Amino acid sequence: MMYSRDLFRLSRRSLLAHPLRSSLTALGIAVGIASVVLLTSIGEGVHRFVLEEFSQFGTNLVSVNPGREQTLGTAAGMLATTRPLTMGDTEALLRVPHARAVVSVAVGNAEVKAGPRSRRTTVYGTDPALPEVFRFEVGIGRFLPPDDTRAPRPYVVLGAKVARELFGDASPLGRIVRVGSERYRVVGTMRPKGDVLGMDLDDTVYIPTARALALFNREGLVEIDVLYEEGAPVDEVVASMRRILIARHGQEDFTITTQQQMLDVLGNVLRILTFAVGALGGISLVVGGVGISAIMTIAVSERTSEIGLLRALGAERREVLRLFLLDAIVIAATGGLLGLVAGAGGAQLLHLAFPVLPVRTPWSFVVAAELLAIAIGLAAGALPARRAAHVTPVTALQAE
DSSP: OOOHHHHHHHHHHHHHHSHHHHHHHHHHHHHHHHHHHHHHHHHHHHHHHHHHHHHTTOSSEEEEEESOOSOOOSOTTOSOOOOOOOHHHHHHGGGSTTEEEEEEEEEEEEEEEETTEEEEEEEEEEOTTHHHHHTOOEEEEOSOOOOOSSSOOOEEEEOHHHHHHHHTTSOOTTOEEEETTEEEEEEEEEOOOOEETTEETTSEEEEEHHHHHHHTTOSSOSEEEEEEOTTOOHHHHHHHHHHHHHHHHSSOOEEEEEHHHHHHHHHHHHHHHHHHHHHHHHHHHHHHHHHHHHHHHHHHHHTHHHHHHHHHTTOOHHHHHHHHHHHHHHHHHHHHHHHHHHHHHHHHHHHHHOTTSOOOOOHHHHHHHHHHHHHHHHHHHHHHHHHHHTOOHHHHHHHO
């Protein structure tokens, strides 16, 4: 019978007897683990970054867009004309239970001019409740004041970048700017918000929705957003919104989407992306596993006489099997540890070199990667170890 310490001693001696071969084999696993950790860290970092960017607007939002995404089971030509979302719909949705605020949104692009300076920028038509609904903050002045929604006064709020480009360090409050062909008085500027999912929220201006619809010659809104009370049942809110809009439109020619649904869809897409990126790195692990199998097969041939001597001295087949499996596991585990250090370290170095690139390596994944390396070593060494265990003592000694 062979003790565990004897197994470890024999395994260590056999690996140290061929340091270059053992190191190159471990390197194959290290490269695979490092690739998986590095790529998955980038994928997971992007995943969390996008979700955090998207969720900064809050999770208790429900959006209504014109048109229905679901396919209707009626023949072509039998569908009624889709009605656009209107200011009347916005006012009607204020009656939704648990609704705190409702904003309408119309979007276009126009030239904004102040004196000799001008620039084209995104123009949002919206309502006074927008800062509350989307968690925006006013820098100086105020946001659009409550007004007659049908004939609002020509007030404008500038994004931080637009205000800086048009007025420099001077205060724009009370100044007159042209948005398209119309004159507007500046009542406020927004605090810098930066880019969110590729959209520069500082390069914008905000005017009343009715004026935006007239400016861009639009009949309907891009969307209506409802902010409901924290903890309120979202299903009840959505059902009430659907009843109100169907009563106004005569049919369900709109799409209602909760913020949580958008986050779930986005999260699923990003998870698939992270998995795909990690799978690319997994190809290196397969190569490393093939390397371990090849090296262990060679080791069995080289150590035939040693196997015969162990068997002649009374070592059982399962002990020989354990010896060769231990060799494979030690190589894979060592390579896995080196790969983890290289992968996690490489991810952090990338983040330091490119701060805009988000990376995140969760500890649970680190443990899983090391266990995966050990499993690969176990699987790759199983066949050579089984072959070694079935070598008969007489045949092995005769090979010497």
